[in-house]
Amino acid sequence: MPGDTIYTLVFFCWLAGAAAFVVGLHRMNSPATARDGNRLSAAGMALAVVATFAYLVTRPAGIGTTALVIIGAGIVVGGGAGLWLARTVKMTAMPQLVSLFNAVGGGAAALVAIEDFLRVVGTSAETISTSIFVVLGVVIGCVTFTGSLVASGKLQGLVPGRPITFRGSRLLTIGLAIVALGGTALLVAGAAGAVALTPLETLLVLTAIIAAALIFGVTMVLPIGGADMPVVISLLNSFTGTAAAMAGFVINNPVLIIAGALVGAAGAILTTLMADAMNRSIGNILVGGFGTGDSGPAAAGAGGGGTVREISPDDVAVQLAYAQHVIVVPGYGLAVAQAQHSVRELAELLESRGVDVKYAIHPVAGRMPGHMNVLLAEANVPYPQLKEMEEINPEFGRADVALVVGANDVTNPAARSDASSPIYGMPILDVDQAKSIVVLKRSMGKGYAGIDNPLYADPKTGMLFADAKEGLEQLVAAVKQV
Amino acid sequence: MDPALLAALAIFALAILLGFEVISKVPATLHTPLMSGANSIHGIVLVGAMLIAAGAHEPLGYVLAFVAVAFGAANVVGGYVVTDRMLQMFRRREPGRTPPADGAKPGT
Numbered sequence: 001m002p003g004d005t006i007y008t009l010v011f012f013c014w015l016a017g018a019a020a021f022v023v024g025l026h027r028m029n030s031p032a033t034a035r036d037g038n039r040l041s042a043a044g045m046a047l048a049v050v051a052t053f054a055y056l057v058t059r060p061a062g063i064g065t066t067a068l069v070i071i072g073a074g075i076v077v078g079g080g081a082g083l084w085l086a087r088t089v090k091m092t093a094m095p096q097l098v099s100l101f102n103a104v105g106g107g108a109a110a111l112v113a114i115e116d117f118l119r120v121v122g123t124s125a126e127t128i129s130t131s132i133f134v135v136l137g138v139v140i141g142c143v144t145f146t147g148s149l150v151a152s153g154k155l156q157g158l159v160p161g162r163p164i165t166f167r168g169s170r171l172l173t174i175g176l177a178i179v180a181l182g183g184t185a186l187l188v189a190g191a192a193g194a195v196a197l198t199p200l201e202t203l204l205v206l207t208a209i210i211a212a213a214l215i216f217g218v219t220m221v222l223p224i225g226g227a228d229m230p231v232v233i234s235l236l237n238s239f240t241g242t243a244a245a246m247a248g249f250v251i252n253n254p255v256l257i258i259a260g261a262l263v264g265a266a267g268a269i270l271t272t273l274m275a276d277a278m279n280r281s282i283g284n285i286l287v288g289g290f291g292t293g294d295s296g297p298a299a300a301g302a303g304g305g306g307t308v309r310e311i312s313p314d315d316v317a318v319q320l321a322y323a324q325h326v327i328v329v330p331g332y333g334l335a336v337a338q339a340q341h342s343v344r345e346l347a348e349l350l351e352s353r354g355v356d357v358k359y360a361i362h363p364v365a366g367r368m369p370g371h372m373n374v375l376l377a378e379a380n381v382p383y384p385q386l387k388e389m390e391e392i393n394p395e396f397g398r399a400d401v402a403l404v405v406g407a408n409d410v411t412n413p414a415a416r417s418d419a420s421s422p423i424y425g426m427p428i429l430d431v432d433q434a435k436s437i438v439v440l441k442r443s444m445g446k447g448y449a450g451i452d453n454p455l456y457a458d459p460k461t462g463m464l465f466a467d468a469k470e471g472l473e474q475l476v477a478a479v480k481q482v
Numbered sequence: 483m484d485p486a487l488l489a490a491l492a493i494f495a496l497a498i499l500l501g502f503e504v505i506s507k508v509p510a511t512l513h514t515p516l517m518s519g520a521n522s523i524h525g526i527v528l529v530g531a532m533l534i535a536a537g538a539h540e541p542l543g544y545v546l547a548f549v550a551v552a553f554g555a556a557n558v559v560g561g562y563v564v565t566d567r568m569l570q571m572f573r574r575r576e577p578g579r580t581p582p583a584d585g586a587k588p589g590t
Contacts, residue, residue, distance in 0.1 A: 014529070021523050026504045028519050034512060035569040038519050042562040045526065049558070052529045056536045067536045070544055074535070074551025075528075081552075082560025086567065094564060098518045101561045105524050108553035112530040115546045119537065129487055234517050241520070244527040245497075249490060251530050257490055258497045259526040265501025266520050270513065277510055361511075369513035377571030388510065 006058050013051030014255035020044025021259050025266060031383075048255055078104075091378050092335045095368050096155035099233045102240055103148035109243035109260075110141025110210075116250045117206060122199035130250065131191040135184045137246035138206070139213045144239045146217030151233050154226050161226025169219060176216045183209040220286070228285045230368040231274050235282065238267025277363035278426065308444070311462030313471070316403075316438050317478030320346075321353055323400035327392065329360045329429055330372055333406015333441055337468035340379035343405060346476050347381070353479075358385055360392040360402075360429050362410040393430045402434035404455075406441055406468045412453045422451060437461040440471045515568045522561030528554030 020040050027037025053071070056063045082101065089097045117134040120126045153159035183205045190197035190205075197205070224232055241263025248256025275282050320326055328343060347357040359381065365372035373386055387395075396402060404411055411431040414421040431437055437460050444456070444463075455461055464471055508516055531554045535547035 017526075021526075022500060022504060025516075025520065025523065028512065028516050029504075029506060029508050031509070031512060034515060034519075035566065038515075038522075038562065038565045038569055041519060041523060042566075045522070045558055045562070048526060048529055049532070052532050056532065063536050064539075066544065067538060067547070070538070070548045071532050071535050071551055074531070074548050075555045078552030078555030078557075079559040082556035082558070083563055085556075086560040086563035089564065091568075094518075094568065095514070097560070097564060098514075098521055101525075101557050101564070102521050104553035105521065105527060105557035105561075108527045108531055108550045108557065109524075111546050111550035111553070112527060112534050115534050115538070115543060115550065118543065118546075129484070230514075237517055237521050237524075241501075241524045244524045244530070245494060247527055247530050249487075249494075251533055252486060252490065253530055253533065254490070254493060256526055256530050257494050259523050261494050261497035262501040262504070263520045263524045265498040266505045267501075267517070269502055269505045270508070270517055270520065273505075273508065273510075274513055277513070363510035363513075368517075369510045371514050373511045374514065374568050374571055386511075 004060065006055055010051045010055040011254070013047050014253075017044035017048030017051075018255050018258040018262075020047070021262060025262065090338070091375055092338060093156065094374070095230065095233065095371065096152040099148045099152035099155065099229075099236070102233065102237050103145050103152065106141045106144030106148060106236070106240040106243055108141075109240065109247045110138050110145060110213075112247040113137030113141065113243075113250050114206070114210070118203070121202050126191050126202075128188055128191045131187045132184075133246050133249040135187055135206075135209060137243050137250055138210055139180055139184075140239050140246060141243040142210055142213035143217040143220065144236045144243060146214045147221045148217075148233065148236045148240075150218055150221040151229050151236065154221070155229055159222075161229075163225045164222040169223065173216065173219050176212045176219065179212040180209050180216070183212070224285060228278075228280065230364070230371075231271060231278065231280065231282070231285050233368075234267060234271040234274050238264050238271055241265075241267050274364075274369050277369050308456050309459070309462050311438065311464055313464060313466075313474040313478045314481075316462065316464055317475055317482050319401050319436060319438065320350055320355065320403070320475070321479050321482040323350075323355055325356045325358075325395070325399045325401075326350060327358050327360050327396060327399045327402045327431075327434065329362075329402060329404040329407050329411060329431055330376065331362075331365055331405060331407020331410065333408075334468045335366045335372070335375055335406070337406065337470075339405065339467075339469035339472050340375045340381075342469050342472035342476065344376070344379040344381050346472050346479065347385075349476060349479050358387050358392065358395070360389070360396075360431075361386050362389055362407070362429055363427070365407065365410060389427060389429060396430045396433040399434040400436065402431045402437045404431060404437065404439045404441075405472065408441070408453055409451075411455055412451070414451070414454055431455060432458060432460075435460070438464060440464045440466060440468060440475075442467055515565055518561060518565040518568060522558060522565055525554055525558030525561055528558050530554075 021044050024037040024041030027033040113134045154161050186205050189195040241260045245257050245260025248260055350357050361372050363369050411429055413432045415423045415426045415428045432455055531550035538544050538547040
């Protein structure tokens, strides 16, 4: 096939598509050009897919009707499902949808590698390099497939978010790795002719590798706590890119290799950026077990002794209405309660009374870095009011009221002062510097880290116990009465 | 080694370096959209699924090819649309304190 004119034209379309991915991804580095960048990338993808289709119908070898129907039906069914999910998902549930799309991408890469291998097995095309790339594509693709499904399930609440460990889980993981590595060695040896394997035996070995990789994906993500899921999803995203590149080697296609390697590398960088923002190392995250409460007693002894002052919505309303500077600290609780519109309504009401309102956005507020910005932007909060941590932290000292809505660990002063705290060293919002603090949360329940927050026992702090949305609505009503 | 494979390995190595460079100082605000955007790009595996589907010729191959194409298409279409939805919310508003034009409607 390579060599004829049509293939050459299609090749240039693929190249143009790959260029669009690179430029598009680069333009997504800045908010001003991000949307254009994504659209450019989408246009490149459309070009690559259309060119491939044109190549299949016009190439001398032609294409069978069955294959044509399969491709058409697959695009309609898969594309339709993706479109429907992407348009109907609530923005709060978006992280798990991204993980789901990542899962199917990994699954597709694994399937491409498997199907190609089914075709070459037992023929002279079954070479050492083909076997290596097939196994890499299959293993990485399968691990991402199940791993991303578990990550998605954890965020959706279908799988418990807490770290799940069981007796012998580590042994099982090691066993699975041995099966995958041993199987790979066997397949490569078979292709090299060092071991005589019948095609059936070869396929059985491949099946064992597939099964081991699928289970490995589950056991890899289960022991990791829900708070670390964003980093895990980003890591799996990088894996899928690599799997796509391996599939590209298998079928000898340049655009798959370029785009896959691009995402693999960019995803790895993004993963470290995210982990840095949470002050977590990737190794720590993958070992798992964070937030199991092992270190709870020490933290409780240090900061749990103080009493907590409860405050009524009317009192909070008076404080807010007569304040000059108010900083809102939105957290995961706000996202869960879908309270982003209520918080915007409260902020607008306060602004109409001349109060200066800003939002302090911790890098990992919400479920993923940047997730909170998306949620607030959706509720029409003006972008300039959203302040990142470094920018807003010096301003807390001047704030009359810091209103913390459903955020916990990111406001915990223990991260600054208590070296024995599990979150010690994590960058936090300096909420405790404000002249007074109002914490709106449902209960005294702990955050993901599972530790006490000395902020709540601070004499300057008033606790308003309510669901984020109900609490904010009560505040809106109360401020109107002031 | 096969020259075509060597060329592919060179492309692979350069594309990895490109991937490291293309993402630099990204504000945390954009981490999620960027991840989602990168997620859509590996949907390129759809092209691989289409090529492999064209060569399928027995029932198992047909089934695998169909699932691969459907998975790839879901990754591509869903990924780009959801990323666009996220980024649409970063649309530029007037700098400073101007309230949004459609902010007059009462909250839900």
